[in-house]
Amino acid sequence: MELLLALLLAGVKAAPPFLEEPSNGSVVLGKEAELRCAVRGGVAVQWARGGLLLGALPGPAHPRYRLVGDPRKGEHHLRIMAARLEDDGVWQCQAGGGNGTAGSRPALLTVMVPPARPELELPEGAELPWREGAELEVRCRVGGARPAANLRLTLGGEPLPEVSSHVTEDGSDPRLSTTQITVRVSPRRGSHGQTLHCSATNEAGGDPTETHLTVSVLFPPEPPTIEGLESPNVRLGDTLRLLCMARGGNPAPSLHWEKDGVPLLSPWFSDSPRGGAAALSRSRVVLTVTRMDDGVTLSCRSRSAAGGGGTDSVTIRVYYLPAEVTILGSPTVAENGTLSLACSSAPSNPPVRLRWWLGGRELPHGDTAVTPAEGGGSVSMSNVTLIGHRRDHGRALLCEALSPGLGSRSASVLLGVTHPPQEVWLEGPPPNATFRVGARVRLLCHARGGHPAPRLVWTRDGRPVKDGTPQSGGAVVSRELQIVVTPNDNGAVYRCEVGGQRGGPSAHTRLSVLCVTSPSQCRTGPLLL
Structure with a gap:
């Protein structure tokens, strides 16, 4: 019997204090993580990171750590707010009482970091613009990721053949990785205007990080053409709006106008190509025909660094109407x-x-x-x-x-x-209305017609009032006046008249104020607060 009792007591001492132990897990940088730990009642709990106890939580040294759960049920779960790289490592829940301290199984928390925005690199010899038919290599790299990022390079939505790929340790932190891939590009005329796109993803999830650039491929333009002249016979004073166009070419050709060999100042511009189409270069010249233009030749020349080009021209005859x-x-x-x-x-x-x-x-x-x-x-x-x-x-x-x-x-x-306005009138409270001191009164003055548009001004007992908001709508001009009633407004005449015109049309109203301090000055009539 004594031996059996000793064995039972020994079994009680050896019983593990943990009802729930933390498990391995991962968290995305900046997100929230939770490590779970539950023990039998009456047992104190502390958390350790990398073998070092953290002490009471939360604390000044660890403001992002919180203990959550119901302590009455022995729950002492650790919640990590806004996870950082420093939270990456081995965690342990330690429980202790009168019989010593026991540790849970270690739990590895991995902090994952989404990749940064990738960078496209054009090595020497691969700088834009590219020449059609060249064999080029392009690189894309991205750092600051954990685990290492996967990179994908496309041109016009189509994947490019990969030449090499390698992963290195990121210089900012040994736990982070830098990935770089090299692809081969053989640009064609159809590649002009397409997008070279690099995207990066990893197991941290979220949307891919991306970067891109628009590809430019060199090729010559077609000869220019002049449009906008229905007939070479024009009248004196006509305005000629001639358009010179040259399709294709990269870089886009420059267009130059001449009049009997004398250069004309005229800008040129080019529409960006879309869907592999060539650019359209345009230059417009606007001329008012004079008597001296009879028999002149207008020409448009195109010049391109990629070669090609050409000239188009028209000769005009002038008939005599007045130019203006x-x-x-x-x-x-x-x-x-x-x-x-x-x-x-x-x-x-x-x-x-x-x-x-x-x-x-x-x-x-x-x-x-x-x-x-x-x-x-x-x-x-x-x-x-x-x-x-x-x-x-x-x-x-x-x-x-x-x-x-x-x-x-x-x-x-x-x-x-x-001429002066046709009429001036007011919108406001009824003529016999009486107001309390402090009440707000809105007066709106209107004037119809007049040229130039009348400038309305407000006066109080013949003195100008600076306040007032002008308004305008069609043939009616308005000016609003907001009044905060004072005892001095009792019997005051507010008049709206056209500024700068003596004896012109005007409109006015007289205020009546309920004066609490001097009843003898009060006016009768309906009371408006």
């Missing part, structure tokens, strides 16, 4: 005032006859004066005088130049007749 018609003088007049304007044409052949129009009706005017122009043709001039009427404000005043057999040319201006 000009209205001289200011088209602004006061209401009922007198306005005089002159109209002059550029040289024409034959001379043009000038006519004046306002709102669709022809105006009486003096005879057209004709004088010879230097270099040929004639200059025509005519004067007109009219009275400014409000109904004509904003109408087009047009001077038309007629030439038999050739057509007409014209110029126009908008007639501006200055």
Whole structure:
């Protein structure tokens, strides 16, 4: 019996204190990890990392570590917040009591690090742009990963044949790895504009990290062509908008305009190729035809560092309409005032006859004066005088130049007749309203019509009020005034009028204030708070 009791006591002492022990696991850098440990009741627990006890948790030295679980059930799980590389290693849960200390089985926690953004490397001789048919090697590398990253290189979505691949220790931390692969590229014309793409992944999961560049392949352009001229016969004053285009070429060809061998300043640009198509280079020249342009030759030349190029040209013939018609003088007049304007044409052949129009009706005017122009043709001039009427404000005043057999040319201006607004009115509380001190009152002033647009101003008892927000909507101009009522506003007159116009239309309102401190000054009427 005594022997049996001794064996039972020895069995109690040897019983393991752990109900649950930590297991090997992994965590992504910056994420949360949990190591589980549960012991029998009455047993103290500490955690150790790499054989070193961490002490009471959380603590100043380990603010990211927390003990979670129900201690009454013996749960002392370790939660690691925002995992770092320093958390990588062997962990152990140690339980101790009056009979000594026991350690759980060791648990290896592996901290995994997603790969950084990869880098594409173009060795010497493989710099962009590439020449079609060349045999090139391209490298991609990525570091800072654990475990080592897998790299994939594609061109236009198609994988490239791998030449070599190797993994080395990252210089920033021996636990991290750097992966590098080398692939072979044989660029073709169809490769131009495609994307060279490198992506990196590892067991840390998450989206792949990527980098890319757009491939450029050298090839010559096609000869240029000129578009935009329906006929070589043009009229004096016409605006020629000619477009020179050259398809293909990388680098894109430069385009150069000449007029009878004299260079013309004109920019050129190129559309980037898509889907393997060649670039389209374009240059536009805009010319106003003059008498001196009769018989000139316009040419467009293309030049490319990849070779090729060429020239296209057109020769134009000029017919004599005036290059332009000009209205001289200011088209602004006061209401009922007198306005005089002159109209002059550029040289024409034959001379043009000038006519004046306002709102669709022809105006009486003096005879057209004709004088010879230097270099040929004639200059025509005519004067007109009219009275400014409000109904004509904003109408087009047009001077038309007629030439038999050739057509007409014209110029126009908008007639501006200055006049005051038609009316000014207020939006606000009822006229008999009474307000408490401190109440907010909103007054909105409107003015309809007028040219130029009226500038509304607010006054209080004849003195300007600086506040007020201007608004505009179509033919109506508004200005808002926000008032915080004071005792001094009792009987005050707020007036809205057009700035800079004495005796013009205006609108006003008078405030009535409920004065608690001086009842004799109070006004009657509906009370608005």
